[in-house]
Amino acid sequence: MIKQRGRQLRSLPRSFFSRDPRRVARELLGKLLIRNRGKKVLAGRIVEVEAYLGSGDPAAHAAAGVTARNRVLFGPPGHAYVYFIYGNHYCLNVSCQPKGEAGCVLIRGLEPLAGDLDMAWARLRANPRRRGMAMHELATGPGRLCQAMGITRVRDNGRDLADPRSGLWLADDGFRPRRIRRTPRVGIKRAVARLLRYTIAGNPCVSAKNR
DNA sequence: TTATAGATTGCCT
DNA sequence: GGCAATCTATAAT
Numbered sequence: 001m002i003k004q005r006g007r008q009l010r011s012l013p014r015s016f017f018s019r020d021p022r023r024v025a026r027e028l029l030g031k032l033l034i035r036n037r038g039k040k041v042l043a044g045r046i047v048e049v050e051a052y053l054g055s056g057d058p059a060a061h062a063a064a065g066v067t068a069r070n071r072v073l074f075g076p077p078g079h080a081y082v083y084f085i086y087g088n089h090y091c092l093n094v095s096c097q098p099k100g101e102a103g104c105v106l107i108r109g110l111e112p113l114a115g116d117l118d119m120a121w122a123r124l125r126a127n128p129r130r131r132g133m134a135m136h137e138l139a140t141g142p143g144r145l146c147q148a149m150g151i152t153r154v155r156d157n158g159r160d161l162a163d164p165r166s167g168l169w170l171a172d173d174g175f176r177p178r179r180i181r182r183t184p185r186v187g188i189k190r191a192v193a194r195l196l197r198y199t200i201a202g203n204p205c206v207s208a209k210n211r
Numbered sequence: 212t213t214a215t216a217g218a219t220t221g222c223c224t
Numbered sequence: 225g226g227c228a229a230t231c232t233a234t235a236a237t
Binding site: 050052059060061083085086087088089091093106108127129130141142143144185186187188189 | 216217218219220221222
């Protein structure tokens, strides 16, 4: 148990991640993603996620089997799978299911709770033209989220998100979302019809589509 | 060995 | 709405 800014934070047990990605996705809504850097803390509440299944999901990176890029997915649950996309952006996933099975959850949106200014600085440093950006969009979208939290493949791929000592971890502060919405996943071309995107209904930090 | 698409974002018209 | 940015995996040559 850890206290931070008056909140009691519990890390999530390995068993939380060792389940069907759909279940993990739904239950990750409302949890916190926390980055500890020395004395500094960056934290946000998860408001948007997508499930990618270990088998029978042609949209998943795991569909083609193990590669150098996706091998974390086939390892133990609760670890960060960070990949680089479109030559520009990082995306953060959490591995699910027991070792050998490759399901995961893509974290697509955070509501900033701590370190907002550091997040804004991180994004400004990357592109100085972003003055006047909306604070509620600091970590809305998988690429922005990684930039705001300073998540990269070299730094974070394979990191244990169940361990608070790892510096990047997931926590429960007791918050429970009131209403959860299911929609199709964003930006994919295969298995388009499946309702595997989960959002906290009405939250302003959910990306515009199907908010 | 080369070509193309991709779990995105932001700037352009 | 179009499209550029330009890494990675995989398909095509």
